[in-house]
Amino acid sequence: QKARxxxxxxxAKGATEVVxxxxxxxxxxxxxxxxxxxxxxxxxxxxxxxxxxxxxxVLKIASPQISHKSDVGGVKVNLPDAEAVRNxxxxxxxxxxxxxxxxxxxxxxxxxxxxxxCKEIIIGFKRDDQFGPLLMFGLGGIYVEILKDIAFxxxxxxxxxxxxxxxxxxxxxLLKGVRGEPPINFQAxxxxxxxxxxxxxxxxxxxxxxxxxxxxxxxxxxxxxVRITLS
Ligand code: ADP
Ligand code: MG
Numbered sequence: 001q002k003a004r005x006x007x008x009x010x011x012a013k014g015a016t017e018v019v020x021x022x023x024x025x026x027x028x029x030x031x032x033x034x035x036x037x038x039x040x041x042x043x044x045x046x047x048x049x050x051x052x053x054x055x056x057x058v059l060k061i062a063s064p065q066i067s068h069k070s071d072v073g074g075v076k077v078n079l080p081d082a083e084a085v086r087n088x089x090x091x092x093x094x095x096x097x098x099x100x101x102x103x104x105x106x107x108x109x110x111x112x113x114x115x116x117x118c119k120e121i122i123i124g125f126k127r128d129d130q131f132g133p134l135l136m137f138g139l140g141g142i143y144v145e146i147l148k149d150i151a152f153x154x155x156x157x158x159x160x161x162x163x164x165x166x167x168x169x170x171x172x173x174l175l176k177g178v179r180g181e182p183p184i185n186f187q188a189x190x191x192x193x194x195x196x197x198x199x200x201x202x203x204x205x206x207x208x209x210x211x212x213x214x215x216x217x218x219x220x221x222x223x224x225x226v227r228i229t230l231s
Pocket of ligand 1: 035058060067068069070071075077111112113114120141212213215224225
């Protein structure tokens, strides 16, 4: 019901995209693992948030008009202390202001860092007028564009479909672990795929959703970035 509220609110505003901080609420309503995140409107709030979350943290530009944050230098990871957070806040907001003068800058999201050595995965769906939601799974981060190593399935997805789609990508062996690396937590990724399938069927007005990246290691997975586009 919380998810419904968030989506309705975004639609009422006439938005075609749900802002990240709100989209996280949708994920939490579906019990999806999200990193601890606070919205900071000032550098003081950013430091207070980081103190609470624990270092190192990530800072991300928070603006309804900026959905590809890295494109404007809007993401800084691995910030070790309060001073780094303060500088990053000024840096990120000033740069965004300069590069996107029309954008309303709410501040920055302060976010818990995922543990080292995580693999980046992308999980999403696009709604097809004829066939309904088409789910997508692949290696995330910088690899998406370069390798185009992505597998597709129409919703609804069952556990067996989730297992199969994961095995379909060429980089599957990377996820199983190379050179004595442990395999990623496959069940956690299957769970996220199944939830994405559910989300796509529960909300016909969501045109596209993308978790990129989902950060996963041998223990767990977290959805570190989410984009929800409405029709
Ligand atoms: P965008 O896709 O809008 O540029 P992201 O939130 O995906 O911004 O962040 C860009 C990159 O920063 C991610 O692909 C990931 O490599 C890294 N990153 C983002 N959030 C975290 C996090 N919580 N922990 C560790 N790395 C992160
Ligand atoms: Mg991203």
